[in-house]
Amino acid sequence: MPAITLESQRFELESGESVLAGLERHGVEMPSSCRSGVCHTCMLRAVSGTVPPQSQSTLKEAQRRQGLFLSCCCVPEADLEAARCEDALQQIDATVTERDWLSESVVRLRMQCDPLPDYEAGQFMNVVFPDGAIRSYSLASVPGHDAFLEFQIALLKGGKASTWARDAAQAGSSVRLMGPLGSCVYLGGAPERPLLLAGTGTGLAPLYGILRAALADGHQGPIHLFHGSLRREGLYLVDELRALEAAHDNLQYHPGILHGEAEEGIATEALDALIATRLPSLKDYRVYLCGAPEFVQMMQRKAFIAGASLQDIHADAFLPAAQPKD
Amino acid sequence: MSTLYEKLGGEAAVNAAVDVFYRHVLSDDRINYWFDGIDMERQAAKQKAFMTMAFGGPNSYTGDDMRKAHAHLVEKGLNDSHFDAVAENLSKSLQELAVPQESIDEVLAIVETTRDDVLGRMPAGA
Numbered sequence A: 001m002p003a004i005t006l007e008s009q010r011f012e013l014e015s016g017e018s019v020l021a022g023l024e025r026h027g028v029e030m031p032s033s034c035r036s037g038v039c040h041t042c043m044l045r046a047v048s049g050t051v052p053p054q055s056q057s058t059l060k061e062a063q064r065r066q067g068l069f070l071s072c073c074c075v076p077e078a079d080l081e082a083a084r085c086e087d088a089l090q091q092i093d094a095t096v097t098e099r100d101w102l103s104e105s106v107v108r109l110r111m112q113c114d115p116l117p118d119y120e121a122g123q124f125m126n127v128v129f130p131d132g133a134i135r136s137y138s139l140a141s142v143p144g145h146d147a148f149l150e151f152q153i154a155l156l157k158g159g160k161a162s163t164w165a166r167d168a169a170q171a172g173s174s175v176r177l178m179g180p181l182g183s184c185v186y187l188g189g190a191p192e193r194p195l196l197l198a199g200t201g202t203g204l205a206p207l208y209g210i211l212r213a214a215l216a217d218g219h220q221g222p223i224h225l226f227h228g229s230l231r232r233e234g235l236y237l238v239d240e241l242r243a244l245e246a247a248h249d250n251l252q253y254h255p256g257i258l259h260g261e262a263e264e265g266i267a268t269e270a271l272d273a274l275i276a277t278r279l280p281s282l283k284d285y286r287v288y289l290c291g292a293p294e295f296v297q298m299m300q301r302k303a304f305i306a307g308a309s310l311q312d313i314h315a316d317a318f319l320p321a322a323q324p325k326d
Numbered sequence B: 001m002s003t004l005y006e007k008l009g010g011e012a013a014v015n016a017a018v019d020v021f022y023r024h025v026l027s028d029d030r031i032n033y034w035f036d037g038i039d040m041e042r043q044a045a046k047q048k049a050f051m052t053m054a055f056g057g058p059n060s061y062t063g064d065d066m067r068k069a070h071a072h073l074v075e076k077g078l079n080d081s082h083f084d085a086v087a088e089n090l091s092k093s094l095q096e097l098a099v100p101q102e103s104i105d106e107v108l109a110i111v112e113t114t115r116d117d118v119l120g121r122m123p124a125g126a
Helices: A019-025 A061-065 A160-168 A201-216 A238-247 A271-278 A293-305 B004-008 B010-027 B040-054 B063-075 B080-096 B101-112
Strands: A003-006 A009-012 A043-048 A068-070 A080-084 A091-103 A106-112 A124-128 A134-138 A149-154 A174-181 A195-200 A223-229 A251-257 A286-291 A313-317
Touching (some): A003 A019, A009 A019, A149 A201, A195 A201, A201 A223, A201 A286, A238 A251, A251 A271, A271 A293, A293 A313, B004 B101
Parallel strands (some): A195 A286, A286 A313
Antiparallel strands (some): A043 A068, A091 A174
């Protein structure tokens, strides 16, 4: 079996075991969050040996050349020597400036840091909570437009991050951020193209950034924003989005819920069915899909079948933070 | 003399064809469940490699890779009817793209040579 050497210590890996899982099994402290190759928290740098391509597939070319790889998706075929590389991800100290409730279950945190990092609308950052837990959150703010970083955090029962955002966070709280990361971003350069933005839950956060980036960019083509939730309480920013819709002829906002009383302007239908009804053909559309993985994956396929090109479908599935296996 | 791949239009033709072909495959209830839970982008890259090979273009196709890639599906019952349905979708896609029937026949003949590998069988007569 191959072995991983980290900081001059050698650890044997089991068959099919990732570097991350192996190190943890041997009691090595390793930062991690999504364990699926998305959040980049568990990144290491190869000093010698070969890393499999899937452990670098979401990295930038420059990072690959430095030998960086994601230990959660690295199952090496031969011995590997690696080093820690905490500073490979840009780390930023930020201060919470505003905290308010967008719904019963969504808290908005606005943060300041000087200078604001370079990012693109739709990207995400890793938030390091005071107890060391790391979670990825999408940016809802628009670079060059908003003078703050905005995150919209869904409060999950018992979630560490949620508990902090609900109880402890307040104006003045310090937070460490890492990133920005992610490639589901607003692409300019085609002001006439129709856009479909569709998300469930706080999948609205990156879409809210992408939408306002498109409007600020003078986008001319039709923009359709679909936001889905189980119940009416899960829809948020409804008034803000209706105001944007009223101010922009090319924008249509389509909220939908699965359960609950019918209400003016809010569909009671599954979001994929609602999209299929209102936009039967997605030919030439740029498509952005964010939120629950089940929705994102299903909608990727449906958007493609409805005529969108694969290269025009941008997806950001919100994976839950994963716990190491005991 | 130009090769079939060149006649069909090279890489640009493959790119156009992959979209049309993969869309037909995912819309076909006889076979689309085989693609449930599959990363679409990775799958499209594989479809592109497969089509380049089927068009007689530059490829690193090996029968062994095709065997390995499909072995777990064969265990779950992948059979000739599914292979035929994929070939039918390919043929239909090329017709839509106005590829001459003569060239479609050539492509399908190349595809046919992968059947035993895909379905994990020894080639006939071996």
